[in-house]
Amino acid sequence: MTDRFYNILGIRPEVSSAKVTNNMSEDEHFQNKTLRPILKLQNNLLIAVFRNYITKHKNTFYSLTLEKRLQYIENALQKDIKFRNSLKGIIIGQFTVEEYEIYIKNSSRLNKRMMNMVIVRLKDQIQLFESPVVLV
Numbered sequence: 220m221t222d223r224f225y226n227i228l229g230i231r232p233e234v235s236s237a238k239v240t241n242n243m244s245e246d247e248h249f250q251n252k253t254l255r256p257i258l259k260l261q262n263n264l265l266i267a268v269f270r271n272y273i274t275k276h277k278n279t280f281y282s283l284t285l286e287k288r289l290q291y292i293e294n295a296l297q298k299d300i301k302f303r304n305s306l307k308g309i310i311i312g313q314f315t316v317e318e319y320e321i322y323i324k325n326s327s328r329l330n331k332r333m334m335n336m337v338i339v340r341l342k343d344q345i346q347l348f349e350s351p352v353v354l355v
Contacts, residue, residue, distance in 0.1 A: 223315070223316075224315045224316070224317070227313060227314075227315050228315065230260065231256040231257065231259075231260055231313075232256055232259045232260055233256070234251075234255045234256050234259055236255075237250075237251040237252070237255040237256070238251060239251050239252050245321075245325070246325060246328055246329060246332060249318070249321055249322070249325075249329060250329075250332050250336070253314065253318050253321075254310070254329075254332065254333055254336060255336070257310050257313045257314075258310065258336055258337065258340055260313065261309055261310065261313065262340065262344075264309060265306065265309065265337060265340065265341065266341075266344065266347055268305065268306065268309065269292075269295075269341055269348070270348065272295060272299075272302055273348065280348065281348075281350060285345070288345060288348070289342055289345065292338060292341045292342055292345075293338055296334050296337060296338050296341075297334070297338075303334060306334070306337055307330060307333065307334075310333055310337075
């Protein structure tokens with residue numbers, strides 16, 4: 220059991236901008252200590268999952284203007300419950316048991332933070348979604 224704890228924490232990247240201080244709220248502390256490193260770790264997977272989402276939705280994303288693409292990302296994560304739950308699973312699966320126990324106490328607020336962070340992350344990397352990726 221403790222091996223999983225140390226293995227999970229051991230593979231997480233450092234996020235130098237994610238400061239943790241004593242005067243932070245519990246949610247903000249969890250965001251900076253747990254969510255930010257996990258999102259950084261899972262970034263390539265989140266991009267691949269969103270590319271797959273675009274493909275499964277007939278590639279309409281690629282015909283949109285930049286402004287509409289940004290809105291598409293927001294809508295996908297806010298309104299498509301199955302997709303949102305899939306993304307949450309990708310992130311929650313990287314929690315330690317202790318982090319999960321903190322998460323379940325505040326899951327509603329933390330889910331909102333988590334999805335907002337994923338939205339920002341995808342929007343900040345929108346250039347990665349310029350055209351369909353052709354796999355050979």
